[in-house]
Amino acid sequence: QVQLVESGGGLVQAGGSLRLSCSASGRTFSSNTMGWFRQDPGKEREFVAAITSIGGHTAYANSVKGRFTISRDNAKNTVYLQMNSMKSEDTAVYYCAASSSFLAINSDIYDYWGQGTQVTVSS
Numbered sequence: 001q002v003q004l005v006e007s008g009g010g011l012v013q014a015g016g017s018l019r020l021s022c023s024a025s026g027r028t029f030s031s032n033t034m035g036w037f038r039q040d041p042g043k044e045r046e047f048v049a050a051i052t053s054i055g056g057h058t059a060y061a062n063s064v065k066g067r068f069t070i071s072r073d074n075a076k077n078t079v080y081l082q083m084n085s086m087k088s089e090d091t092a093v094y095y096c097a098a099s100s101s102f103l104a105i106n107s108d109i110y111d112y113w114g115q116g117t118q119v120t121v122s123s
Helices: none
Strands: 003-007 010-013 018-025 033-039 046-051 058-060 068-073 078-083 092-099 117-122
Touching (some): 003 092, 018 033, 033 068, 033 078, 046 078, 058 068
Antiparallel strands (some): 018 078, 068 078
């Protein structure tokens, strides 16, 4: 079992930055691919970024590539999402998730989910 708790969401102006954190409990954190997803009301949940447990291989959605950076600290059981040059279309609830599959980008493959943190970008 892995329990995930997101933090760091809030209100930011367009062009600004936020860093989300996801703290995990459970002995399997270091063996999981960790991902960030987001969902706006009325829309499907979409993939944002993922990072593998070993080697730190990453994947990004095209919409955030070059602006967002995912990282993890296995010693602290924490994964981060640094969001820069934010746009109004980044507004959503952001979810942290854990998967046993390598660099998964499909939400169906993720086994554990946090409760989400709201990010609002004002234009």
